[in-house]
Amino acid sequence: MSVGLTFAFAVVGLARAEGPPSPQQVVVSACRPTADLIAFEGQNSKSRPAATSKATTFYSNALLHSMAGESERAIEQYDRAIGLDPEIASYYYGRGTVRLKTRHFDRALEDFRRATTLNPKSSMAFYGRGQAYAGINEYDRAIEDLNEAIRLLPGNSAAYAIRGSAYIGKREYDRAIADTDQAIKLDPTCYVGFTYRAIAYDFKGDRDRAAADYAKVVELIPSPETADAYVWRSIAYLYKRDYVRAIHDLGRALALEPRNTSALTNSCRAHAIVGFFEKALEHCNEALRIQPNNPVAFDSRGFTYLKMGSLDDAIAAYDDALRIDPKKAVSLLGRGAAKRKKGETEAGDADVAAAKALRPNVEEELARFGIKVKGREP
Numbered sequence: 001m002s003v004g005l006t007f008a009f010a011v012v013g014l015a016r017a018e019g020p021p022s023p024q025q026v027v028v029s030a031c032r033p034t035a036d037l038i039a040f041e042g043q044n045s046k047s048r049p050a051a052t053s054k055a056t057t058f059y060s061n062a063l064l065h066s067m068a069g070e071s072e073r074a075i076e077q078y079d080r081a082i083g084l085d086p087e088i089a090s091y092y093y094g095r096g097t098v099r100l101k102t103r104h105f106d107r108a109l110e111d112f113r114r115a116t117t118l119n120p121k122s123s124m125a126f127y128g129r130g131q132a133y134a135g136i137n138e139y140d141r142a143i144e145d146l147n148e149a150i151r152l153l154p155g156n157s158a159a160y161a162i163r164g165s166a167y168i169g170k171r172e173y174d175r176a177i178a179d180t181d182q183a184i185k186l187d188p189t190c191y192v193g194f195t196y197r198a199i200a201y202d203f204k205g206d207r208d209r210a211a212a213d214y215a216k217v218v219e220l221i222p223s224p225e226t227a228d229a230y231v232w233r234s235i236a237y238l239y240k241r242d243y244v245r246a247i248h249d250l251g252r253a254l255a256l257e258p259r260n261t262s263a264l265t266n267s268c269r270a271h272a273i274v275g276f277f278e279k280a281l282e283h284c285n286e287a288l289r290i291q292p293n294n295p296v297a298f299d300s301r302g303f304t305y306l307k308m309g310s311l312d313d314a315i316a317a318y319d320d321a322l323r324i325d326p327k328k329a330v331s332l333l334g335r336g337a338a339k340r341k342k343g344e345t346e347a348g349d350a351d352v353a354a355a356k357a358l359r360p361n362v363e364e365e366l367a368r369f370g371i372k373v374k375g376r377e378p
Contacts, residue, residue, distance in 0.1 A: 089119035123153030
């Protein structure tokens with residue numbers, strides 16, 4: 001599936017244990033929020049005593065604004081905390097997570113780099129930086145940081161899930177499945193691991209296992225409370241071809257977070273599938289305004305134009321997606337389909353063959369959404 005994968009988990013959970021927890025006892029989840037992790041990781045306290053109390057107040061306010069989805073106000077409060085007390089890793093980590101949610105990956109990287117410098121034993125600082133690298137498609141760097149996050153805290157299920165998503169980006173689906181298996185083993189109630197495992201199974205062509213995992217996602221998110229949770233559930237509904245529920249969930253996600261590019265790109269595709277092309281293009285274009293080098297948004301825009309029959313526009317959008325991600329199989333397939341429809345048979349056949357070489361089952365994806373790729377193979 002061509003879906004916008006969400007990497008930004010602003011809050012994490014910590015499984016409670018009797019007595020002081022060891023790294024083997026702690027389970028960090030992308031789904032269960034709590035405030036205990038900072039204390040467990042032992043943040044340093046190189047701060048000016050006179051500023052500490054006030055800085056802590058700003059930090060607490062920032063957490064509240066972040067949980068309420070008020071990103072700009074959260075960053076403002078983090079800025080004030082850092083201004084008073086610039087040596088506390090958790091302040092940079094917190095600001096970085098907000099910047100991840102608003103898809104400002106470069107600025108998030110700056111925050112997580114500072115957090116890892118101040119607290120090189122913080123699993124979550126490396127986890128955050130790994131998410132940021134994954135957000136800009138630097139999967140090898142993401143995996144390197146996530147390896148360190150897991151080494152520091154073996155119970156970091158969220159790190160396993162995101163490392164699995166990075167392996168999906170690298171087309172290493174078996175490694176992605178192994179990581180998401182571990183994420184689920186550590187935290188069987190978190191839908192993030194199930195979603196990424198479903199996507200990996202889907203890309204491998206294992207439809208039965210993908211369907212079972214997508215069904216589990218819907219079961220685990222009966223009443224979403226966050227934008228990201230709505231996005232995760234919408235991905236499952238898209239797979240099930242329940243487009244009404246998918247579009248509803250994506251609309252709720254965007255009401256909570258209008259700049260959520262994963263919601264925008266998935267909404268673009270969902271609206272295109274049901275023929276609401278104007279709304280589809282509006283959402284794709286907004287995603288690209290926020291994140292100009294988002295290959296999933298270009299791919300969804302290409303898909304929309306292909307459904308509309310605007311073949312030159314479709315080819316241009318797929319060109320943009322492939323400029324950023326040359327091995328994006330579904331974009332190669334879509335461009336090949338558009339070229340074939342234009343009568344450019346040889347060029348279209350070459351794209352289709354290249355797409356199938358990357359993912360033998362890729363034709364099923366466009367067929368699932370109403371586009372059959374016709375023509376001869378070279």
